Each structure stands twice: as structure tokens, then as C-alpha cells.
Amino acid sequence: MKTTKTPAGQRTRAVIYCRISQDRTGAGLGVDRQRIDCEALAEHNGWDVVEVYVDNDVSAYSGKKRKDYQRMLADLDNGAATIVVTWHTDRLHRSPTELEKYINLCERRGVATHTVQAGVIDLATPSGRMTARILGAVAKQESEHKGYRVARARMQKAMAGEWGGGIRPFGWGVPTDETKTVVDRKTGEEVEVPALDMNMAVPEEAAAIEQGHEMLLAGQSLKSWIRWLADKGFLTPRGNPIGHVEGRDMLLRPRNAGIAVYKGEEVGTGLWEPLVPVEKHRAVVAILMDPNRRTSPGSTPKWLGSLIYRCGIGTCTETTRVTKAGGSKRPGYRCPSNHGGARRADKVDEYVTDLIIERLSRPDASDLLLPGPGDLDVAALQKESEEIRRRLTDLAALFGAGQISMVQFTEGSDVARAQLEGVNQQLARAATRDPLVSLVGVPDVRKAWKAMDLEQQRSVLRTLLEVTIRPARPGRMPDGSYFDYQAIEVRWKRGA
Template sequence: MTGTGGDSDARRKVQFMVARRKEAQEKALRVVLYVRISSDPGGLEKGVDRQEKDCRILADLLGWQVVRVFRENDTSAYKQKTITLPTGERVRRVIRPQFRELLTLLGRRGAEALIAYDLDRAVRDPRDLEDLIDTKVLAGFQVRSTTGSLRLENDADVAMARVLVAMANKSSADTARRVKRASQQQAEDGRWHGGMAPFGYRMKDSSLIPVPEDAVLVRQGADRILAGDSLYRVVRDWNDANIPSAKGTKWATTALRQILTNPAITGVRTYRPILDDGSLSKEVVLTTQGIWEPLLDREVFEKVGQVIASRGDAYRVERRGRTRLYPFSGMIRCERCGIVMRKQSDFYVCCMPERGACSRRISFAQTNAVILAHSPRRSPRPGSWIA
């Protein structure tokens, strides 16, 4: 009898523990995770992966159920941009779409808790912190971080968060100022600033090393422009020869124009500072001699730039209506789909945005002849013809 009673007690105890565990699981708070890293040029996302792993461990320890993860990789929580509100007002804001979506979800009570890796991963701008505080007051969710730096449970927690965010914001401002000054010093020394190397070069030790096969293309392109060829004809020939661009794709006239008008190919280092609004200055404020080998002589570079600029000016004059080299490009509409047709090679082709959706094309010369034969003898004005 005693043994049977002991077994019965043990069974009831197990059943009680199972019931309590089930009840705890049913009452587990729904939690969302927020992870962010400021810089990840390679897009590997290893930093946010580590943060998410630590946040999930904390959620498991607290017995909370993760319902969603908000990830912002290679996203600054400090840099501001100038935007225009729906009211027309221009303001400065930190742009973080995932953070804003997170606040929206918490505001409509889509979760009862938030876990971030650290305070400065969640917020680094005082305005963002106040938005988080306001949302918490209205929705009543809990806030945690794996480092313990983010808690908004009482007035003391909120005051401490405001102090820490102010300090983090100041630290970011100091770093930005030092980086800006270091970039200027690099320009003064004639060193390359980093980032993607201009076509024709590869980067090495704050300098540029010519890539022989690409350097040949740069010189060839410059020679052909000076000989009278257009940018379009050059890139068409390169594409026909299956010569890849810097990105491994087909060549475009805009890419070739940027290459041939970049002072770096003459061994010149230019510096444009970051403005107070976070944008890059359009004006070059410093020009020095770079420490790398030029691909083009300065005289040749300037002549190429003048030819390209003069052709651009002529094109803009034509666009104003004085003369149109292709008078009906963008004015004729396809009879099949109604989309405008533009001049390509010896044809007008349909500009349907979906590749392969419409292959309609008509002869350029024959179409012009037919339209001009039935039109007054004057420059065509905006309208639509059906072809």
C-alpha cells in the first residue's frame, strides 16, 4: 500500500509539472528581435547573425516565444538624410525602415516584448529613442538587451537610456569628424580614398595599380572618341566582342562616359567633402597629383572631355525642338501594346518594360518617310502616331 501511494504521489507531481510547463508555454510572451550592424560592405551578414543568435538565447532563457526578427544589415543608426514629409516640410531623419516597421508592430500590440543585442544597436539617435519610449508607454511591452544596457521599465531606466544614447551619438559624431579629416589628408597626400577602383585600375596600399587589359580599353575608347566615333558605337562594338564591363555586364554609354571623364585616369586625385546634411559635395574642393600611374595624358583627357561635352550640348539643343536626329523616337506608339517606340539601330522598337513581352519593331527609314509624306513641312510637334 505504501509503495502504491508513493507511485501515485509521484505521478501526480509529474502531471502537475507538465501542466505548469504547458501553462507557462501558453502564457509565454511573444517577442520580436532587432539586430543591426552599421557597416557590412561585403554583405556577409555575419554580424547580425551573431546578434540574432545571442538574442534567441536570451529569449529561450526568459521563456519567450520569438515571433519575428527585424534585421538591418549595413545600416547606420546615426547618419541622417534630408527628406520631405507628406506635409511638404523638409526635415532631417535617420532612415531605418525595419526599425520603423518594428515600432508599428509593437504599437499595434503584435508582440509583448522586444529584445535587441545592445542599446546602441537599437538606437543611436535621441529622436529614435524617444519614439521607442513613446511606443512602449502606449503599448506596454517589455524591452531587454543581451548586454543589459537596454531596459525601459522605470524612470531611472529611461533616464539612463537617454544619457547613454546621447553619449553614443556624440561618439558617432566624433568618429565622423575624424574620418572626414583623414579623408582630406589622404587627398592632400595624393593617396586613393578606397572604395571601388576606377576602371583600368585595381587598388593596393592606398594607391591604384593599372590593369593592362583594361588600360588598353580606356586608351582605345579615348582614341575612338577623338577620331569621331560616338560613345554608343564604341560600347556597341565592345558588347559585340563580348568584352565585359567593370561589373561583368554589358557596356552602357553612361559607364563609358564616366570612365573617360574621371580625372583619376590621368593620375589626379580629387576631393569632395561630406556636407553637413550627409550628402557628398558636388564641387571638388581639392585637387592633387595622385601617387599612381596615369592611363591618359592630361591633354588627351581634356580633349576627350570637350568632345563628349560638346556632343551632350548638341543633344540638349536637339531635345529643345530645334533639330531632332530621330524626330519620332518616343512619339510613335506600338499598335500591339500601346507602348512608345524608340530608335535603336535601324529600327523603332517597342519599349515594353517586360523583356520579351513585345518584339514589335519597324523600319526607321520607311516609317519616317511615310509620316513625313503625310505631315506639314515643318518640325514635328509632340503627338502620337500608330505604327
């Protein structure tokens, strides 16, 4: 940007530098006000402004690269101007290292710095450099204090359930009567939109989150919940289909259980109404984070033992898949390592199903059930969890104040986190449902089994049995069939 020259003869060449660290509206109003004041100062002194450099929404203290600042330094080094005009010295620097580089450049090229607020900073003199360094130190201290205040404010907001910004989380954010100004990303124009109350749950989405917890606790998969969401027409807050990653993140979100999070760490109980009890949240997290329950990506299994039955050829322990490979007309369980033949999938599943139904039809089937969570005091566990988290916070404060060493902080934190993990496991057990509950004690186990969907049946299979498919004997079996049932090796995980 250039100003019109006056007939006052030769005029001093100057440049203007403007910066604002946080532009909340995106409209650039802060830098515009700085530019107007700087241009007025240049006009008052009769300087010719040859360029205006602007870094909008960039902090000088963060260390983030400022493109226009770097371009200004390069131009000054090439003799573009001998005066730098800025609103205040803290617009130029908040880092002592950066200031020293600027001082060296100004000394080398004879550049003077003039500010609207702090007057002239003559970097060619010892007193001017001292003034610049003092102002820089003050600016750095202000930035550090601001950082501390912002961190404390954000932590308080997290505890109060106030949203820190960004796309609203699924399940939360009811429109209010108030509005707020935002910048349309496509047009760049300011628009008024309804403000959201992030402490209030969106009823339909909250019910969907609760449904997801119920389905996983009943032995169904994450995929089944995602299909349920699609059938009901649910989308992400951005209006996109909900995929595996999005769905998993939705159920893992501590906010659902009223747990406040700051910088990725749980910091205690929030001040909003949870969508699900803490114990249900812990149980679902345990399910989703358990590596033994993860299945490989791809199509949903259509057979009872797919990716569950193990190959028993030699020392192979791969899980089998159902295919029609090798010219077979019927689907069969095969090892992915492609050694050995296939075993008819329908026959194997029928045999395993009969074993499960027969065992659960016995009078002592109730002995297979795990002890219930009736002996767990959920309220006491939650209180213990809060106390451990408070201890972690206190340890961090003591270390920050220099009252304990790094070794003491690390050891104390490790112990507290191990205790917290134990409490979380107990909370998860309080809501975990035994997959066998819906089959034990019913009048007709086979009828109840058929009423289950495949995912629930597979959950029962995982709970009760470990099935290994060994090489079959050739020829006709003693019962007259050609299917070798003895090659299906079964180990009962609960009650043989």
C-alpha cells in the first residue's frame, strides 16, 4: 500500500507492520485499526509509506511463523525503507531471541522503529536497545500470564461443561434464543446464527448415544449400531454419514457420562446432566478398547465362527474364514494361510450350536454365569475416582511449584494412575452384561438362541467356547456320515 507523495521534496521511506494474535471474527478489524493509527503517525512525520505488512490471527509468542514479518525483514535487509512504524513494540516481538535478530538487522541497515503507543525506539543507541529489551521482557511476561489465565479459564469452562469451540459434539448443543456472529467460510461474510447451549442434550441424538451403549453391552457390535444410525437417518453434526471412526469416537466421549476433560485428560465430574451412567460408559470403553474384541475391517461376518474358530493344522493358530475356494460348491471354514482343506461351514456351526444349547439347557446352567455386580458400590467407586484425580492435580501443582522432584512426581502419578485404572475396571464391571443371561433359565433355550441376532450368538460363543478345527479323518465315519465331528476340538471356557 502506498500513500500519495506531497510536494515537500524528498521524503523518508517507511513501512508499517500490523499484527493481532487472535481474530475472533475473522474480519481483520483489529489490524485495520492498527493500520489507521500507524498511517496517521507516518503522515504526521512526513514519511512515505511504501508497504504495509499484516499478520492477522498470528501470535508472536507462540513461535508460529509470521509470513509478512519475514517478508518485511527481507525487504528491510534489501534497503526498502529506513523506518518501521508499528502500533506498539509487542506487535513486532514477544520473544527475546526474535528481538535480538531484529536489533542486529536495524543496526546493520540503519533502520529506526517508531510506535504509536510507545514512541521512538532508537535501536542504534544502547539506551534504545535497553528500552526495546525491557519492553520485550514485559511483553513476554504478559504473554505468559495471559497463557496461564487462558489455561485456567479453559479448565473452568471444561468443568462447567462449556464447549471450547469447534464442531459441536453429537448429542449436545440445543439452539437458544440468543445469536452469535460467525464468518461464513465460503463467502467470508459475517452471519448471525443461533447460539447453542452445550450443557443441553439434543433429545434424539442423546437417545441414539444411549442406544449405542445398550447394543454394545448386549453383545452387539459397533457396526450394528452404525447401521442402526444410518437406518434412522442420523448424520454427523457436519451433515455427513456416520462411519466407524466417527461412531467409535461418539461412544468413547467422556462427556456422555458427565466427565469433564481438559487437554485430553479427565479432570473430574462436570456440571451437566450425563447421557449415560458412568459405569455404562466405562463398560463400553472397555469393550471398544479391548484388542481381543476387534475384528478386521471388511464385510460383516455371516457365519457363527468366522474369525473365531481357530485353525488346528500343525502349530497354526490363525482364525478361519468362510469361503468357497478350491472349487467347493458349499461354503467352508478355511485357514487364511491356505494350508489344509475346508470344513463345511453349516455342519461345523450346527455342531457348535448344539453343544451350546445342550449345555445351557442343563439344570446347573446358572453356574456358568459370572457373579453379578451387586457387591459393587458404584457411588463409592465414583468418589474414589474423584479423589484419585484430585491427587493427580495436586501432584502436578506441587511439581510446578518446585516442592517435589520429577522422580517423586512420576512415581506418585504412576501409582495414582494404576489405582484409577483399577477403579475404572470395577465401574465397567458394574454395567457389563453377561452374554449368557438371556439364555440361562429360559424354558426353551433353542428358541431363545434362534431369537438372537448373529452378533449376540457370536458373543455367547466367545464367552463359552474355544473351537479349533483339526484335520479330518478320510472316508466314512462310524456313524455313517462323512463329517468327522471328532476333528472339531472344543475347550469350554466356563464349566465343561
